[in-house]
Amino acid sequence: MPQLFGRTKNVSKRSKKYLEEALYFRLFKEGSSELSEAMSKRGMNKTVSDQAIHLDLVAKTRGITAAENYFIDLPETLKNHLTYGALLNCYCKELMTEEAEALMEKMKELNLGLTSMSYNSLMTLYTKRNGQKYVPSPEIVGSFMAHFEQQKDVDRAEGFIEILKKAVDNVGANVFESLIRTYAAAGRTSSVMLRRLKMENVEVSEASQKLLEVISVE
Numbered sequence: 001m002p003q004l005f006g007r008t009k010n011v012s013k014r015s016k017k018y019l020e021e022a023l024y025f026r027l028f029k030e031g032s033s034e035l036s037e038a039m040s041k042r043g044m045n046k047t048v049s050d051q052a053i054h055l056d057l058v059a060k061t062r063g064i065t066a067a068e069n070y071f072i073d074l075p076e077t078l079k080n081h082l083t084y085g086a087l088l089n090c091y092c093k094e095l096m097t098e099e100a101e102a103l104m105e106k107m108k109e110l111n112l113g114l115t116s117m118s119y120n121s122l123m124t125l126y127t128k129r130n131g132q133k134y135v136p137s138p139e140i141v142g143s144f145m146a147h148f149e150q151q152k153d154v155d156r157a158e159g160f161i162e163i164l165k166k167a168v169d170n171v172g173a174n175v176f177e178s179l180i181r182t183y184a185a186a187g188r189t190s191s192v193m194l195r196r197l198k199m200e201n202v203e204v205s206e207a208s209q210k211l212l213e214v215i216s217v218e
Contacts, residue, residue, distance in 0.1 A: 048078050052086035059090040081112040092121040095128060101140055108143065119147055126163050135167045145178035152186035170200060177208040183215045191217050
């Protein structure tokens with residue numbers, strides 16, 4: 001009988017690579033903390049992405065301290081934006097603000113690109129801490145606004161400012177100047193920006209004032 005679709009149902013005839021991948025995805029789907037050990041025993045080399053996934057699994061099954069130790073024990077060649085980002089996400093889930101911000105600064109120091117996922121994790125952390133009136137440091141705020149400006153992400157920038165305003169009365173001119181640049185970079189306009197600045201009693205630089213005239217509409 002001819003074989004349909006060129007695939008065999010006989011598992012024993014499938015390649016070793018196929019079986020190893022099947023094992024990997026089964027363990028990953030189950031969230032097993034034994035993933036690393038199983039892969040090592042079968043001679044399966046973990047990629048940096050695998051290490052980042054496993055770090056998250058370790059945090060979920062063994063706790064944040066175990067995840068930190070797992071990260072520390074990684075070879076330096078595997079400590080990149082993926083594994084750093086995974087640890088950052090773990091800190092954010094545990095609402096460990098100081099650790100998360102310190103790690104973020106370390107990533108910037110090492111010139112590791114912060115991904116949108118990293119910023120999303122931190123924004124979630126700040127949102128959850130709103131009841132404590134927590135305010136990120138000026139350096140962290142500046143990093144966020146610079147990221148949104150680079151990404152031309154007006155909506156996320158506005159959302160971040162709303163988080164800040166729940167903790168402080170005045171977010172400052174630097175934040176609004178960055179917001180104006182973000183609007184301009186994204187080609188967006190605003191019918192309320194002038195009024196907002198007056199209500200917030202914010203004075204912006206001459207350069208920002210010129211951009212403000214460009215983005216403002218009646």
